[in-house]
Amino acid sequence: MNLRISRRGLLGLGASTLAAAALPAFAQSDKPVRIVLPISAGSGVDTIARAASPALGKAFGQPVVIENLPGAGGITGASAVAKAAPDGLTLGLFSNNHVINPAVYKKMPFDAIDDFTPISVIGATPLVLVANKDVPAKNAKELIALLKAKPDDLNYASSGNGTIIHLAGELFLEQAGVKAKHIPYKGTGPMVTDLIAGQVQFGVVALPAIQQHLKSGAVRAIGLCGAQRSPAAPDIPTLAEQGLSNYDVEGWFAVAGPAKMAPAEVRRVHDAFVKAFQSPDVVDAMNKQGNVIKPTSPEDAAKFFKSEATRYAALARKANVTLD
Known part of the structure; x- marks a missing residue:
């Protein structure tokens, strides 16, 4: 999966400088900007938000508070954003899960498109298929052979039912023609803990959330999920290189606010x-994590949310993932 963003929507440094010059300086305020992460601490997006938090405070000219509100595949945190006043003081930093949820949950407390104001798709983060260090497989070919030989012996983990991590795992199994039992966790943190401990044998994780454990040898990289290798981990081959030619999944992250934000607030x-x-x-920090940063315009972000919702609805149907 490639991050499909129109180059016309990208803001270069020059465009940003001109836009800033044409607008009044950000008002100093004692009121903090609350950025809700609908995921647990330790996830890829959490790592990104923490790294950017000091710079965001300077750019806003006011305090920035990062708040993790995990639960129900991101629905809990997104609900808090949807219910907030559209004043720019409560924002959400969302991932693919935001537009996946309508396709996998039978009931939603909000409309993932109409109840939000997309502001920018900031960029994308690599996903990587990893295995516990004791799993006797060093690459995709060996893992697939092991799964075919012992179909009932290996479990794969995800950060939650219906998440992009879950769907990425399902897509791997489907394209490899193998089976494994899915073990969902309540967030990336506990998932990674059990991967290291060997309670589960393999799973897909955002590269920033697993890098230190790859370096320590606690887990082993099987292959990157995107179409290209990551500059942050150039030695890890893609799954496509290893025979799964149609496998291409990456995580994206975007900022959005409640519906009906004023254009001036959206721009700010x-x-x-x-x-x-x-x-x-x-x-x-983003380069070290392997993230590709290409902020879009609000208009392109809105189009992207809709197109990705359509894409994941088809994938969820194909994987037969439905949740109450």
Whole structure:
């Protein structure tokens, strides 16, 4: 899966500078900007948000508070954003899960498109298929052979039912023509803990959330899930390189607010995020994590949310993933 973003929607440094010059400076305020993460601590998006938090505070000119509100595949945190006042003080940093949920949950407390104001798709983060260090497989070919030889012996983990991590695992099994038991967790943190301990044997994880454990040898990389290798982990081959030619999944992350935000507030928030993610410290952190940063315009973000919702509805049907 490639992050399909129109280049016309990308903001370069020059465009951002011109936009900032045409707008009044961000108002100083004692009121914090609350950025809700509908995922647990330790996930890929959490790692990104923590790295960018100081720069976001400077760009907004006011305190920024990062708040994890995990639960129900991201629905709990997204609900808090949907119910908030559209004043730019409560925002959500969402991943693919936001537009996947309508396809997998029978009932939703909000409309994932109409009840939010998309502000920018900030970028994408690599996903990687990993295995516990004691699993006797060093690459995709060996893991597939092991799964075919012992179909009932291996379990694969996910950060929750119906998440992008779950669907990425299902897609691997389908394309490899193998089976394994799915073990869902309540977030990336506990999932990674059990992967390291060997309670589960393999699973897909965001690269930033697993990098240190790959370096320590606690888990082993089987293959990157995207179409290309990551500069942050150039030695890890893609699954496509290893024979799964149609396998291409990556995680994206985007900022959105409640519905009916005023255009001026949308522009203010958008420009603050662009400025923060262009700061040298954040650029360095994103490069080390392997994230590709290409902020879109609000208009392109809205189009992207809709197109991704359509894409994942088809994938969820194909994987037969439905939740109450």
